[in-house]
Amino acid sequence: VSFGFRAVPEGERQGLVNGVFASVAERYDLMNDLMSGGLHRLWKRDLITMLNAPRSATPFRLLDVAGGTGDIAIRYATDGGSATTAVICDISPEMLSVGRRRIDAAGLSDRITCVEGNAEALPFESASFDAYTIAFGIRNVTHIDRALTEAYRVLKPGGRFLCLEFSECQVPVLDRLYDFHSFEIIPRLGKLAAGDAESYRYLVESIRRFPNQEAFANLVRNAGFSRVGYRNLTGGIAAIHSGWKL
Numbered sequence: 001v002s003f004g005f006r007a008v009p010e011g012e013r014q015g016l017v018n019g020v021f022a023s024v025a026e027r028y029d030l031m032n033d034l035m036s037g038g039l040h041r042l043w044k045r046d047l048i049t050m051l052n053a054p055r056s057a058t059p060f061r062l063l064d065v066a067g068g069t070g071d072i073a074i075r076y077a078t079d080g081g082s083a084t085t086a087v088i089c090d091i092s093p094e095m096l097s098v099g100r101r102r103i104d105a106a107g108l109s110d111r112i113t114c115v116e117g118n119a120e121a122l123p124f125e126s127a128s129f130d131a132y133t134i135a136f137g138i139r140n141v142t143h144i145d146r147a148l149t150e151a152y153r154v155l156k157p158g159g160r161f162l163c164l165e166f167s168e169c170q171v172p173v174l175d176r177l178y179d180f181h182s183f184e185i186i187p188r189l190g191k192l193a194a195g196d197a198e199s200y201r202y203l204v205e206s207i208r209r210f211p212n213q214e215a216f217a218n219l220v221r222n223a224g225f226s227r228v229g230y231r232n233l234t235g236g237i238a239a240i241h242s243g244w245k246l
């Protein structure tokens with residue numbers, strides 16, 4: 001079977017994505033480290049720094065969409081003050097159950113809650129969060145525009161949107177190395193570590209089909225966000241897009 005989602009009708013994409021994450025959930029964190037050589041940790045650290053949540057007792061409520069096993073929310077709550085809280089919203093019960101385990105182990109279950117839901121139709125009231133993050137998640141959503149409109153809706157006026165996602169590598173030579181890594185190494189690692197080359201081929205294809213930095217910035221603007229910009233990480237292999245609901 002070819003997983004390339006060129007061949008997959010739009011209506012079946014989310015089901016396919018859910019199957020991928022259900023099958024990798026238990027190994028997801030390990031695979032992330034393995035495949036990115038630990039780089040995802042640095043990129044996530046950059047996202048948390050940009051978020052700049054209060055370390056004081058000021059209340060601050062984050063929504064981390066496609067939050068999976070909790071990396072962003074756990075880092076944020078660990079760094080933030082005692083009144084910083086987070087809701088993780090993810091469509092995959094399997095990923096969330098790994099997340100809940102990690103949140104309990106970190107002693108953060110009073111400040112982080114997990115909710116099953118779709119980024120395209122968030123189960124939250126309008127204007128109810130101070131910030132919205134999505135890390136390596138929006139690429140998996142079938143209708144990116146709907147997810148962005150939902151992000152805008154649930155943010156309070158003055159709220160911030162931050163999206164960490166793979167992007168277009170803009171450094172010569174590094175781009176060739178990155179191609180080799182993507183098309184030769186990742187599927188093999190996927191097969192070795194998870195017994196599943198196809199899921200990881202899906203991963204690589206979804207990265208290549210995602211809009212580049214400028215194109216994605218335009219989508220964020222179209223959803224209503226102001227002062228939209230982005231920062232490249234590791235030569236553009238990943239990027240953090242930022243916008244404000246003003």
Ligand code: SAM
Binds near residue numbers: 066072090
């Ligand atoms: N944010 C985490 C991280 O950076 O480690 C997890 C990223 S993981 C690559 C992508 C996540 O997106 C998975 O947990 C998957 O279940 C979730 N996801 C996929 N489609 C979604 C959707 N439509 N709504 C919400 N979450 C979704």
